[in-house]
Amino acid sequence: MQEYAKPLPIPNEDTKEFWEGCKRHELLIQRCPECHIYRFYPSSLCPKCMSAQAEWARVSGRGHIYSYAIGRHVRSPAWADAVPYILGIIELEEGVRMMSNVVECKPEEAWIGMPVEVVFEDVTPEITLPKFRPRKEGASG
Amino acid sequence: MSIKNKVAIVGIGETKVGKLPGRDPITIQAEAIRLALEDAGLTNKDVDCLLAKGLMDEPEFMQSTHLFEYLGMHPKITSCMDAGGASPCLMAMTAASLINAGLCEVAVCVEGENDATFVRRQEGVGMSRVSEESENVYGFIAAPVSYAMAARRHMHEFGTTGEQLAAIAVAMRKHACLNENATMRTPITIEDVMNSRWIAEPLHLLDCCLVSDGGGAFVVTTAERARNLKKRPVYILGAAAQMTHNRISQSPNPTHPGAWDAAPRVYEMAGVGPKDIDVAEIYDCFTITVLEQLEAYRFCGRGEGGRFVEGGRIELGGELPVNTHGGLLSQAHIDGMLHVVEGVRQVRGEGGARQVPNAEIALVTGNGGILSTHTSLILARG
Numbered sequence: 001m002q003e004y005a006k007p008l009p010i011p012n013e014d015t016k017e018f019w020e021g022c023k024r025h026e027l028l029i030q031r032c033p034e035c036h037i038y039r040f041y042p043s044s045l046c047p048k049c050m051s052a053q054a055e056w057a058r059v060s061g062r063g064h065i066y067s068y069a070i071g072r073h074v075r076s077p078a079w080a081d082a083v084p085y086i087l088g089i090i091e092l093e094e095g096v097r098m099m100s101n102v103v104e105c106k107p108e109e110a111w112i113g114m115p116v117e118v119v120f121e122d123v124t125p126e127i128t129l130p131k132f133r134p135r136k137e138g139a140s141g
Numbered sequence: 142m143s144i145k146n147k148v149a150i151v152g153i154g155e156t157k158v159g160k161l162p163g164r165d166p167i168t169i170q171a172e173a174i175r176l177a178l179e180d181a182g183l184t185n186k187d188v189d190c191l192l193a194k195g196l197m198d199e200p201e202f203m204q205s206t207h208l209f210e211y212l213g214m215h216p217k218i219t220s221c222m223d224a225g226g227a228s229p230c231l232m233a234m235t236a237a238s239l240i241n242a243g244l245c246e247v248a249v250c251v252e253g254e255n256d257a258t259f260v261r262r263q264e265g266v267g268m269s270r271v272s273e274e275s276e277n278v279y280g281f282i283a284a285p286v287s288y289a290m291a292a293r294r295h296m297h298e299f300g301t302t303g304e305q306l307a308a309i310a311v312a313m314r315k316h317a318c319l320n321e322n323a324t325m326r327t328p329i330t331i332e333d334v335m336n337s338r339w340i341a342e343p344l345h346l347l348d349c350c351l352v353s354d355g356g357g358a359f360v361v362t363t364a365e366r367a368r369n370l371k372k373r374p375v376y377i378l379g380a381a382a383q384m385t386h387n388r389i390s391q392s393p394n395p396t397h398p399g400a401w402d403a404a405p406r407v408y409e410m411a412g413v414g415p416k417d418i419d420v421a422e423i424y425d426c427f428t429i430t431v432l433e434q435l436e437a438y439r440f441c442g443r444g445e446g447g448r449f450v451e452g453g454r455i456e457l458g459g460e461l462p463v464n465t466h467g468g469l470l471s472q473a474h475i476d477g478m479l480h481v482v483e484g485v486r487q488v489r490g491e492g493g494a495r496q497v498p499n500a501e502i503a504l505v506t507g508n509g510g511i512l513s514t515h516t517s518l519i520l521a522r523g
Contacts, residue, residue: 075282099281
């Protein structure tokens with residue numbers, strides 16, 4: 001199997017549970033037990049009320065494209081096989097936003113507001129990346 | 142309490158820009174400082190504060206202390222600052238505040254690096270460790286991809302077109318053609334920009350800034366001391382800053398950057414409005430960056446930036462000349478330092494072939510990260 005050459009996340013104290021969830025194909029987002037807002041990226045403090053506590057919620061993975069760009073310029077060899085790729089800011093139903101790829105979608109077919117759902121890509125035995133594919137409105141996860 | 146009219150910029154320095162193989166940040170910065178002090182009619186012995194932009198390519202522990210030692214200075218105060226391209230204006234307002242507080246009297250602010258000829262030890266290293274973790278893994282390779290997302294939102298919300306963005310690149314190039322110390326000096330058309338290859342759609346190659354070697358510096362002192370130096374002082378009338386996020390996914394709104402909040406504050410401190418600005422040196426890492434700041438600084442309404450930049454309005458001879466030096470897009474990427482230098486030059490009347498007639502008041506802005514940090518200054522002729 002060809003070695004995965006693209007950058008990989010290094011799970012840390014804040015993100016460990018997130019990445020373990022991805023391995024199980026679960027999208028886990030932190031929620032503040034005090035003020036109840038969801039937050040992403042995972043962190044040890046609530047950005048709204050500064051509570052040092054966190055709960056992890058398994059979310060549906062449904063969201064929409066908030067914005068996107070089409071990467072066409074190969075700046076490093078690891079990305080040569082990926083272009084053109086869709087890099088997107090995905091807004092989840094829970095209101096948080098994250099950067100990811102939009103997959104199973106031609107670049108010219110993406111649009112701001114397009115409904116998407118999470119899919120998981122097992123890129124190495126240790127790391128699974130959450131990505132997003134087009135979803136039919138009304139379809140449940 | 143206000144710094145308005147209490148401090149002045151009295152010296153500017155600019156190295157050759159482009160590719161400077163064999164040089165390194167310390168020699169580039171030292172040269173910029175030597176030129177700025179010469180311009181001010183001051184020496185290293187006069188300087189009691191040294192502020193430097195933190196190095197981007199190869200950060201160095203306590204870098205500004207190495208720099209002042211190299212320059213034979215023994216300042217009261219030194220520090221590196223890093224708010225990305227917002228740093229030069231941030232250094233100016235910091236120097237102004239320290240001087241105004243009586244903590245020092247003559248401050249030098251510098252930025253210089255060899256980003257074009259620097260040999261990276263690692264491929265694909267992101268803007269920061271936090272970016273590597275959460276963005277590089279998906280293909281955020283460098284800033285263009287994220288600014289492209291801001292551009293796409295602006296197009297979606299307001300109907301801004303690629304041709305309108307291209308008009309900004311055309312204007313910057315026109316100005317660079319008049320600047321002997323600019324990297325790109327062949328005129329371009331809107332068609333040329335639209336035909337240049339995609340970097341990250343919807344941004345073309347010519348929508349994106351250069352990667353450059355080079356540096357610049359400026360000297361700040363009290364208004365009183367400035368009046369006794371050889372050149373006409375350039376007063377800092379106002380300064381403001383607003384930071385909003387680090388990563389673009391965390392931006393409250395990529396089409397509404399921190400500039401929207403900073404603009405009224407800098408105008409209020411300076412006691413002027415958009416109509417009083419004779420020339421604007423606006424941080425231009427990408428064409429979309431300029432467009433959004435023109436709206437934020439109320440030169441036009443929100444969403445009207447595309448129409449504003451059409452028809453040569455931001456070119457020399459137009460209503461509001463922008464980036465008379467050619468900017469990051471066509472002169473060189475010196476992190477916004479040369480925007481401060483050019484603003485001073487214009488207000489002094491030293492712009493030569495690219496002088497805006499009777500320029501008395503200049504707006505200078507800084508922007509860092511992905512529309513993450515924002516700073517601005519309003520400068521006035523003494």
